[in-house]
Structure formats: structure tokens, C-alpha cells
Amino acid sequence: MRIAVHGASGFTGSLIVAELVRRDITPVLVGRDAARLRRVAHKSGLPDAEIRVAALDDIEALAAAFADCDAVINAAGPFTFWGEPVVRAAIAARRPYLDTTGEPAYLHKILTTYDQAAKDAGIAVLPAVQDDGVPGDLIAALAAARLDAPIAEIVVADLRRPGAASRGTARSMAAIAVLDQIEYRDGDWRPAADSASTLTEPGETEPVTVTPLALPGVYTVPRHVDSPVVRGVIRTEVGELFAGLSGEVAETIPEIPDPAVLAASRWFVLAEATGVDGRRARGWVTGFDPYGSTAVIAVEAARRLVTDGAPAGTLTPAQVFDPAGFLAALTDHGITWQVETLAAV
Template identity: 60%
Template sequence: MKFAIHGASGFTGRLAVAEARRRGFTPVLVGRSEERLRSIAADGEAVRVAGLDEPGALAAAFEDCAVVVNCAGPFTALGEPVIRAAIAAGAHYLDTTGEQHYIRSVLDGLGEDAARAGVSVVPAMADDGGPGDMIAHLVAERVGPEVAEVVVADLRGRGVASRGTARSMAAVFEQGPLAYTDGRWHPAEETSGSIAVPGEEGAVPVAVFALPGVVTIPRHVAARRVRSVIRTEAAAMFSALTPDVVDSVPEIPDEEGRRASRWLMLAEASGEDGKRVRGWVAGPDPYGLTAVIAVEGARRLAVDGAAAGALTPAQAFDPASFLDHLTDHGVTWQVTPA
């Protein structure tokens, strides 16, 4: 199977290339710098150079690929030209963004073009957006048809971050978080609270934050309200990401620290009748798992296909099957009564 990895020489792109090779797939390395791409290319791997301001060249780079995996952020600034080039080339597309407003713009604005081309466009296939959307779908199913509220929470502890993540999260924080109420998205209110974390004693304080689930979950769960939170300490860290701070973050995080980091996405749904169900997905090495998630998503789009148009992760892939696949990589998941 041949698929393109755009941004292949970046930090996340290199991990995706390595995962594609491990799976026995043929990655086509695409980006702006031939020198950087050739420095990571293995024998027999195609290197294709195209800038975001060259739509024809970018589409040509994707022409014989079943899927385009975009790892080059921040996606708010850099993502749309890659999607449009993939659609023009007749290739499915997915990316590793966690940028809430960008994800909404893709799902709202590019679905018709993708459907006309007969391809699937799936943003948010990273460790937060993919598992968060999927576990929320499974939780809501257990509640029943009348879902009053879904809360999705990123409850990972301290860990390492790349400069690209810091840059993206600074943009996310600046744009402000959304919430969803009665059929519309709106700016979220600054509220606080606490959530019990699986594997930890007691509850931890949480704050509102712009997670992907707020703009993905309402597209497949008929909930009156959807909101998202993270640990308060993490929200404070993101609020401190000035341009100078972002520039000081290493482009490539310490590998030992990366592998020791853990992530945890939790979803809790409540029904109009008071029934409550919660579920969670947790695993090691958030960047390494993002590569696993993206490459497995690409495989499924190429082999199994999905509906044409712009889709959330839970719409594109069977949630339980996908989460089960991740258990081979140290991921655990569970859905239980709250």
C-alpha cells in the first residue's frame, strides 16, 4: 500500500514514516525541503517536493497515493492547501491535528468537495481527537437515544512536548474554547470543577479547554450539550505559551521522556433520565501512539474505505474495533456505569 506522508521530515512525520515502514507499507515522503526529506528516506522510497503555494505540484505529489497523512502543523495556518491537493488528486486524507477551530472548519467547509471527489477527509487522528471521539461515541451508545450532556476530558499528567505541539496549542488557546448547546457551537464559559481520574485517588481540578471532541462528537451523538476540559495545571501551562516560550521548546522532545509519558482521554455521558456512563482510553508515548493511530487510519481508509465527505474519527472507523487495535500498543480502554 502506497500513501503519502506530508511533513515527513518533521518530528511527528518521522514517527509516522517509521510506523509505516514497521507495518510494511510504502511511504511517499512529501514536504518543502528536498534536503531534509532525502536525509530520512530509505532505499526505494519516493521523495516529492512541493510547497503549499504550489497546488498543482502538491496534487501531483499525491496523485498515485491512496491516502495522504498530513503531519505538518500548525494546521490552522498550513492544513487546508494539503486537503485541497489531496481532494484534487483523488486521495483520501487524514491528519494529526488537535486544533479545535480548524477541525470545525474542515468538517463544515470541505465535506461537499470531498464527497464530489469520492474521498474521505478525516481530521483529528491523534492521541486526543481520535480516541476521545471514539470513546465518547461508545459511552453515548450506552446512555441511549436521549443524551443530555457529554463531557470529554484530556487528563494526561505532565509530559514532554514538541515545539510544533506548543505552537499549535498556543494558537488553540488564543482562539478560545467552544462548547455545544442545543444544536449550535458557541464560546465556552470559563467554569471550573473536578473529575475523578481512573487510577488516581480522589478528583483532580479541571478547566475548560478547546479539545477536538466538542466539534466532532455532536456530528454522531445527538447530545444537547458537549463540553471539554483538561487538568487545571495543563490549562495554566498552555496560557503561558508566549512566542518566546514556544521558540524555546525543543523541536524534538527527549525520547526517554516521550516514551515515559502517558495520555488519558475520558468521556462521560448523562441521559435525560439521569443515567450516567463513563469511558476512558489510556496509553503510553503520546507521539508514538499518534503515529500508530494515523497509520492504522490510513490503512483502513485504503483497504476498507469510508463514506465520502468530511468525517470525524468515530464516523470514519468503527470505534470499538479501532480501540481494540490500539491495545497491541499498550493502550487500555473501558466503558462503565458512572
């Protein structure tokens, strides 16, 4: 199996390359700088890895770089600025595509704009394959499945505390910080109510204040769960940090986070479903080191796309993978999950 990694010289891309090598999957390193790509190959213990240089403005060269690979993982953000040429190149090469974006407007654009092109090419296009996009989508599907009555609302919450962030993440968050927050309501994506609320994290006694954020689940969950409302929220303190980001501030953040801080950074994604009868169910997925977890999730998703296949078109994780089966595969990597039924409201 050969997996092309576009943006392999970046922080997340280099972790994906290392994870592919660890799992005896052949990486093909694609980017704009051959010297940087070679350094990643050496660091990953595969000095003879194949290096392919292609610019974003040369779709033909990008497509040629992907043509003999089994799938493409794009890890080069901000995706809002740099993502679409890679999608177009993967479609031109007829290679299954996934990326690690967390940028909501870009995610929505890919899902809605490239569906027919992906179907015509006979490939799956799967954006937001990272530490909140996949867990949030899959655990929301499992929570909703616990209820017998029709769904009234689904809330997807990213409850991680402030922690390590790479320069690439900061750039992406700065790119979306100026956008209005969105929720899914009554068949369309609309501005979210700009108000704080509280939510209790499983295992904790005190509720935390959360504010709206258009997490990937706001765009992915409505594609497979029939719910009139899907909202995304994060801890208010984290939202305030995001709101303070600018392009200038992002450039002052180290490209690679402090390893000790990174290893201790815990991420926690929760989904709560409420039925029209007031019954509730919730599920959560949690782990440490969000970037290492993203690498594991992206490689597992790419492996399954190649070995198991997928329908053609733009898809969400729960439309491609068995939610419980995929999450179970992550437990060997320190990622845990649970689903439970709650008392009715």
C-alpha cells in the same frame, strides 16, 4: 499500499514514516526540503524511499505528489497556518485525506467548509487523527451507546499531566492559546463557561480540577451522538501551561522531546455521558508516548481508509470506523480502553 506523508521531515511526520515502514506499507515522503526528507528516509531504514518536493503555495504540485498514492497523511502543523492547502491538494488529487491536528478552530473549519468538495471528489477527509482526537471521539460513542435514555450531556476530558512536548506542538498550542474556549450547546458551538470544575480519574480517589478546552471531541462528537451539550476539559495545571505559551516561547522548545521523558509520558482521554434520566456511563483510553501513539493511530486509520473504504465527505472517526474494533486494534501497541456504567446522579 502507498501512503503519502506530507510534513514527513517533522517530528510527528518522521514517526509516521517509521510506523508505515514497520507495517510494510510504502511511504512517499512529501515536503519542502529534499535533504531533510532524505534524512528521514535513511533513519527509517528505507534509504530509497520516494521523495517528492512541493511547496504549500503550489496546489498543482502538491496534488501531483499525491496523485498515485492511496491516501494522504498530513503531519505538518500548525495546521491553522499550513493545513488548508494540503486538504485542497488531496481533494484535487481525489485521494483520501487525514491529518494529525489538535487545533479546534481549524478542525471545525475543515469539517464545515470542505464537506461538499470532498463529496464531489468521492473521498473521505478525516481531520484530528491523533492521540486525543480519535480516542476521544470513539470512546464517547461507546459511552453514549451504554445509555438507554436520551443523552443530556457528554464531557470529553484530556487528563494527561504536564510532560514532553515537541516544538511543533508548542507552535500549535501558541496559535490557539488566544482563542476563546468553545463548547457545543443547543445545536451550535458557543463560548464555554470560563469556570473550573472537578473530575475524578478512574483508579484515583482524589478529584482533579479541570478547566474548559475545546478538544476535538467538542466538534466531532455532535456529528454522531445526539446530545444537547458536549464539553471538553483538561487538567487546570496543563491549561495554565498552554495559556502561557507564545510564538516566541514555542521556538525555544526542542524540536524533538527528550526520549526518556517521552516514553514515560502517559496520556489519558475520558468521556462521560449523562442521560436525561440521570444515568451515567463513561469510557477511557490511555497509553504512553503520545507522539508514538499518534503515529500508530494515524497509520491504522489510513490503512483502514484504503482497505475498508469510507463514505465521501468530511467525517469524524466514529463515522468511519467501528469504535470498539478500532480501539481493540490499538491494544497491541500498549493502548488500553474500557467502558463502564456508573450510578445515576
